Amino acid sequence: MKTLLEQPGFLAPSGTIGADISYLLALVFTILFLMAWRMAKKGQGTRHHKLILVSMVAMIVYFVAYYYARSLGVLSFEGREGFGGPDEIYDNVFVPVLTIHLILVTLGMILAFYMIPQGFRASEKKGEDYRLKSGDLKMQPRTFKIVMLTIFSCWAVVQILLLITRPSPFGASVAYGLIFATVALVASLEKLIEKFLPDGSRRHRILGRTTMVIYALILVTSTATYLMLYFIYPIKH
Numbered sequence: 341m342k343t344l345l346e347q348p349g350f351l352a353p354s355g356t357i358g359a360d361i362s363y364l365l366a367l368v369f370t371i372l373f374l375m376a377w378r379m380a381k382k383g384q385g386t387r388h389h390k391l392i393l394v395s396m397v398a399m400i401v402y403f404v405a406y407y408y409a410r411s412l413g414v415l416s417f418e419g420r421e422g423f424g425g426p427d428e429i430y431d432n433v434f435v436p437v438l439t440i441h442l443i444l445v446t447l448g449m450i451l452a453f454y455m456i457p458q459g460f461r462a463s464e465k466k467g468e469d470y471r472l473k474s475g476d477l478k479m480q481p482r483t484f485k486i487v488m489l490t491i492f493s494c495w496a497v498v499q500i501l502l503l504i505t506r507p508s509p510f511g512a513s514v515a516y517g518l519i520f521a522t523v524a525l526v527a528s529l530e531k532l533i534e535k536f537l538p539d540g541s542r543r544h545r546i547l548g549r550t551t552m553v554i555y556a557l558i559l560v561t562s563t564a565t566y567l568m569l570y571f572i573y574p575i576k577h
């Protein structure tokens with residue numbers, strides 16, 4: 341598998357199969373999300389939500405596989421090691437583009453996790469089709485407490501498992517602590533969001549469009565990174 345992914349790619353003169361496959365998959369997921377946006381624009385609520393769910397699951401599977409493959413050192417590292425261009429371009433173009441890309445990916449993930457339950461809460465089923473319902477959408481204080489308690493319990497279970505299974509659990513504990521803290525922070529932002537965008541359907545449209553624009557920008561930044569690494573400034577062997 342490792343050697344297969346390191347074979348010369350088919351898209352760029354100096355890319356690898358691994359880099360090409362991961363770029364093509366990123367392209368497919370973004371196109372699926374943008375198609376889901378078009379469906380929503382045409383008022384096809386049910387098709388929209390089905391395509392969002394399918395592409396979301398596919399994207400998570402891909403991320404896990406990609407992380408697994410990269411941590412095994414299969415794909416070329418998108419750092420100085422893989423960049424063959426001049427230092428000024430590396431510092432002033434490559435690093436900023438890659439940093440923006442990583443920030444957008446994180447934001448896009450957080451927003452998607454927020455938007456999926458929000459989509460169900462903000463809509464109702466009319467016959468066969470989902471429709472957004474207008475009117476204030478507020479989380480009940482009881483539901484809010486249950487959400488927070490669930491996040492806390494999951495963190496506690498993970499922490500206990502780490503303590504039992506790892507000889508030195510400090511690094512992993514900090515990483516998981518930060519992940520759960522982010523989830524709790526996003527959940528508590530709901531109260532603030534309710535204040536500024538009380539209408540559930542308006543909230544879904546505004547935050548949904550923001551999410552879709554972020555996905556489109558993720559595609560732009562990943563294309564730029566791919567082009568710089570494998571077309572414009574490949575490493576010379």
Ligand code: HEM
Nearest residue numbers: 380381383385389452455456459460470471472548549551
């Ligand atoms: C990542 C998750 C999601 C994103 C980014 C998203 C994005 C959007 C956007 C941008 C629109 C408005 C289209 C426009 O006017 O420009 C929309 C409408 C809508 N969304 Fe979502 N959505 C998501 C998940 C969901 C889910 C899970 C449901 C579940 C039922 C849902 C149901 C709807 C419905 C019913 C509409 C209205 C369609 C119409 O105008 O009749 N969405 N969504």
